[in-house]
Amino acid sequence: MSAPGGGRSGPAEWGGFEDNMQGGGSAVIDMENMDDTSGSSFEDMGEMHQRMKEEEEEEDGEFLGMKGLQGQLGRQVADQMWQVGKRQASKAFSLYANIDILRPYFDVEPVQVRTRLLESMVPVKMINFPQKIAGELYGPLMLVFTLVAILLHGMKTSDTIIREGTLMGTAIGTCFGYWLGVSSFIYFLAYLCNAQITMVQMLSLLGYGLFGHCITLLVTYNIHFHSLFYIFWLVVGGLSTLRMVAVLVSRTVGHTQRLILCGTLAALHMLFLLYLHFAYHKVVEGILDTLEGPNMPPFQRVARDIPVVSNAVLNTTAKANAMTL
């Protein structure tokens, strides 16, 4: 492809034209005189030549003349249009994509994140005065994404190789839906029960409460014992729920209100962990059912009996099991 490099690569290939160009503005006239059968190619040539010359002008800065003035005007107009367009685009961008309102919520150090993660498993003892909740969104957001990744990993170990895309959408939807939905609901209840908590604080509290879920699922998706899961559910899930409940109790006045708020949060949080462990597999198996027919017995537990399916699935299951053991 010699044409693109024509103007820049210098006289290597266009030695013939070079001689003509040295006449300055008369080069085009010279081309007119060249023998050529079709008129359109002459126009092309003239256009290309003009473009080449403009490029040369840009590079050398020495060539002046009639063509130079036209080129400069054109360039100025193009420049102005570019500036105006750029200004408008950056105005629109700064208006709609102003992420600076979120900046204070991401102002955090790694040490602080680690401390808060560990503290989310430790229930506070003092519930007589309001406990401090850090209104930070980095930790909760990363925990939600980690939960999504763990769910996907769990699907891999339970051999769901079909329809990865849908399952990924389900995982992201479940985790974000829980975080945002339950936070909003508890915030609404807190508003009804006169608890002193803001939306960001609620998001942060619930987000850090997902740390227990992440640990539990990470362990129990790899070690398939249901008694182990129940122990983790009670201990780890329970600790993180207790922490959230204690913080909310410290910020609420009145026994009934405390009961409503904390009971709802505890129930939702613990049930979500149960749901992720059991029903999520069922959702996955439901998708498999619709694809493979009613061969699969429902709700297979730890050591799955492989039903009569295609060899490919059998082989994949066998090798994945070999890897997890």
Place this chain on the structure above:
Amino acid sequence: MRVSCWRSLPTCGLQSTLFQLRDLKAVGKKFVHVMYPKKSSALLRDWDLWGPLVLCVSLALMLQGGSADSKEDGGPQFAEVFVIIWFGAVVITLNSKLLGGTISFFQSLCVLGYCVLPLTVAMLVCRLVLLAGSGTVSFIIRLIVVIAMFAWSTLASTAFLADSQPPHRKALVVYPIFLFYFVISWMILTFTPQ
């Protein structure tokens, strides 16, 4: 003879508007920078999104054959991979900007997109290995290749991005990048052609 050369080249009227040879060279240079990550600013200074687009499309196309029965499963899968890669890159970019990074939006997208190259190579290798068979040995080979390429991607993007962050917050920026490439690696590892 030279005159007729002009006419025979179909692109001679379009050379300044489309993808030029020098763009291709720039993209190629960035690929080399990704495969041998040094602390150079070439990837950041002249960002472009051609490379990430090509990588993303090729990865999504290669991941497409992994669904079960009907043809319609191929469609959403391409879109899902595409959306996940670009959405993930946008989220990481926003996160690094919110943490006080000095890098611009498109520069970060450019780096994250280009660092998908090792994983695309891993996908290619996995497909070739799967052609040979799908037993335990092939799984182990694929696992090793994917893990190695995942580590390479993460290290490469960290080498480019971490410098633009305040020094004590590097870990906060690296973690989502790790998760992002983990999810892509998961998609590659669990791919099985049907």
